[in-house]
Amino acid sequence: MAVLGRFRRHGAASGAPSGAPSGAPSDAPPRASGLTWLSAFRHPWVALLAGAVHTGSFAPSPAWWLQPLALAWLCWAALGARPRRAALLGGLFGVGWLASGLWWLYISMHDFGHLPGVVSGLAVVLLAAFLSLYYALAVGLAARGSGPPWARALAFAALWLAAELARATLFTGFPWIASGYAHTQGPLATFAPWVGVYGITALSACAASALATRAWRLLGVMLLIVSLGQVLPSGFTQPAGELAVSLVQPNIPQDQKFDRDRFEDNLNQLSTLIESARGQLVITPESVLPLPLAWLDPVQTERLQRAAAQRPLLLGTFLGNEQAGYVNSLVALGTPAPYDYGKRHLLPFGEFIPPGFHWFVRAMRIPMDDQAHGTHQRALSFAGQRLRPLICYEDLFGEDVVASALDQGEASATVLVNASNLAWFGPRMVQDQHLQFSQMRALEFQRPLVRATNTGATALVDHEGRVVSRLPAEQAGVLEVRVQGRRGETPYARWLAAFGLWPLWALAVLGLVPVLIHRRRAR
Structure with missing residues (x-):
C-alpha cells in the first residue's frame, strides 16, 4: 500500500491521470496549441x-x-x-x-x-x-x-x-x-x-x-x-469681462514666406487682413514678419503703425541683433505702453541646434535656425484683460505656463494667446493635434485660449476646453471672436506652481x- 501510495503521488505530480501509468496518454488537449495561438497576439x-x-x-x-x-x-x-x-x-x-x-x-x-x-x-x-x-x-x-x-x-x-x-x-x-x-x-x-x-x-x-x-x-x-x-x-474660475479679438490667418505658403521676390505681396496681403479686422485687438501668427522688425522698410512700417492706431496689434516678428541673437517675438503696436514677448521654450532642430547636429540642420537650410531665448513671462494688460502669449509649441508645457494661471504677479493672465506657424508641416493631423494641446491647457487652468496661426488651426477655445470657433485650414481670413476672460486658480495650478x-x-x-x-x- 505504501508503494502504491508513492506511485499515485508520482503520477499526480507528473500530470498523468490518477491510477494510470505516468507515460499513459492524457485525454486533455495539449496546451502548446493554445499558447501558440495566444503568442500570435504578442x-x-x-x-x-x-x-x-x-x-x-x-x-x-x-x-x-x-x-x-x-x-x-x-x-x-x-x-x-x-x-x-x-x-x-x-x-x-x-x-x-x-x-x-x-x-x-x-x-x-x-x-x-x-x-x-x-x-x-x-x-x-x-x-x-x-x-x-x-x-x-x-x-x-x-x-x-x-x-x-x-x-x-x-x-x-x-x-x-x-x-x-x-x-x-x-x-x-x-x-x-x-x-x-x-x-x-x-x-x-x-x-x-x-x-x-x-x-x-x-x-x-x-x-x-x-x-x-x-x-x-x-x-x-x-x-x-x-x-x-x-x-x-x-467651477474654479470666474468671468472677468470680455474682449473682442481679431485672429489673423494669412495662409502664406511656407515655401513663399522667405522668398524675397514674394515678400512685398505677402506683406500687402497681411496688411490688408489687419486693416479689415473689427476687434479691439488684432493678433497675428508667429513670425508673420519673417525678419527683424527693425529691418522693415519705413513705408511698410508706417502702414502697419497706421493700422495699429485704429486697432492695437500683437505682431509676430523677430527682435534682437546678430551679436545677442534673434528672438522669435510678439510685439505690441498701438497699445498705451510698449510690450514685447520673446519665445522662451525653443523647438529643437527648428529654433535651436542641439550639439552635434549642425550638419543636419544646415542641410535643410532652415532660416533663423539658431535663435536666442526670450527673457520674461509678463502678460499684456489691455482693455481690462491680461493676455499671456505663448509662441508655437510653448503651450505643450503646462509647468511653464502655470505662473500665468495664478492671480498674482506680472505673469497673471485672464486669457492665454497662442501664435503659431504650422505651415512647415502641412494641414493634416498636426493642426488638430496642436489644437488639442491648447484644449488641455484651457481645461487645466480654466482659462480661454485664442490661437492665431498662419495656415491653421486658428480658433477660440473656451475655459472648458471647447472649440467655440475655428477658421478652415489653408484659407486666408480673419476670425472675429469675443473671448471671456477668467480669474481664479484651479487645484492643479496651485500644486503645480508650488511643486512642479x-x-x-x-x-x-x-x-x-x-x-x-x-x-x-x-x-
Whole structure:
C-alpha cells in the first residue's frame, strides 16, 4: 500500500491521470496549441500595429477610448513575456505610435528642407525610435516585477507615467501626443483642473493595466474614481469681462514666406487682413514678419503703425541683433505702453541646434535656425484683460505656463494667446493635434485660449476646453471672436506652481512599492 501510495503521488505530480501509468496518454488537449495561438497576439509586429491604434485616439479622431485599450494590449503582452521581449514590445509600440503620430515631420524635411525622401522618412523613424527608448525601458522593467495582479498593474502604470514624464522633461522635453492628451474629451477630461495631463495619463494607464492583468478589484476602484470625477467641483474660475479679438490667418505658403521676390505681396496681403479686422485687438501668427522688425522698410512700417492706431496689434516678428541673437517675438503696436514677448521654450532642430547636429540642420537650410531665448513671462494688460502669449509649441508645457494661471504677479493672465506657424508641416493631423494641446491647457487652468496661426488651426477655445470657433485650414481670413476672460486658480495650478512635476514623480515611485515589497519578501 505504501508503494502504491508513492506511485499515485508520482503520477499526480507528473500530470498523468490518477491510477494510470505516468507515460499513459492524457485525454486533455495539449496546451502548446493554445499558447501558440495566444503568442500570435504578442508578436512584435502586433506591437507596431497597437502603437498606430494608440495614435488613432488623438485628434482629429474622437476615439479617446482607443488609448486605454491599446495600452491594455501592451500591458497584457508585456507582462506575459520575458523582460527583454517586453522591452522590445514597448519600444515597437512607441515606434508605431510616434512614427504614425509625427509623420508630418517628413513634410518639413522633404518638401521644405529638400532632403531626399528616404533620408526624411528615416529621420522620422529614428526620432520615434529614440523617444521610444523611454517606453522600452519602462515596459521591460514592468515585466521584471512580481506579485499579485493588482501590484503588477500599479507598477506598469507607474513606470508608464515615469516614461511620459521623462519624455516631457529630458533634453528640453518633447511631449507631443503624450497619452493623456487623448482625453480632452471623455470621462477623464474632468480631472484636468485637478491633476493635469500627466495625472490623467496615470489614471488611464492604471485602468488599462488593471483590465489587462484582470485585477478586478483595482479596476473596480478605478471605475469608482472615474465615476466620482464626474461630480467633482469644477467651477474654479470666474468671468472677468470680455474682449473682442481679431485672429489673423494669412495662409502664406511656407515655401513663399522667405522668398524675397514674394515678400512685398505677402506683406500687402497681411496688411490688408489687419486693416479689415473689427476687434479691439488684432493678433497675428508667429513670425508673420519673417525678419527683424527693425529691418522693415519705413513705408511698410508706417502702414502697419497706421493700422495699429485704429486697432492695437500683437505682431509676430523677430527682435534682437546678430551679436545677442534673434528672438522669435510678439510685439505690441498701438497699445498705451510698449510690450514685447520673446519665445522662451525653443523647438529643437527648428529654433535651436542641439550639439552635434549642425550638419543636419544646415542641410535643410532652415532660416533663423539658431535663435536666442526670450527673457520674461509678463502678460499684456489691455482693455481690462491680461493676455499671456505663448509662441508655437510653448503651450505643450503646462509647468511653464502655470505662473500665468495664478492671480498674482506680472505673469497673471485672464486669457492665454497662442501664435503659431504650422505651415512647415502641412494641414493634416498636426493642426488638430496642436489644437488639442491648447484644449488641455484651457481645461487645466480654466482659462480661454485664442490661437492665431498662419495656415491653421486658428480658433477660440473656451475655459472648458471647447472649440467655440475655428477658421478652415489653408484659407486666408480673419476670425472675429469675443473671448471671456477668467480669474481664479484651479487645484492643479496651485500644486503645480508650488511643486512642479515632482508630485507626479513621487506618485510613480509610490506605484512601485507593492512589487518591491513582494520581491523582497520572496527573497
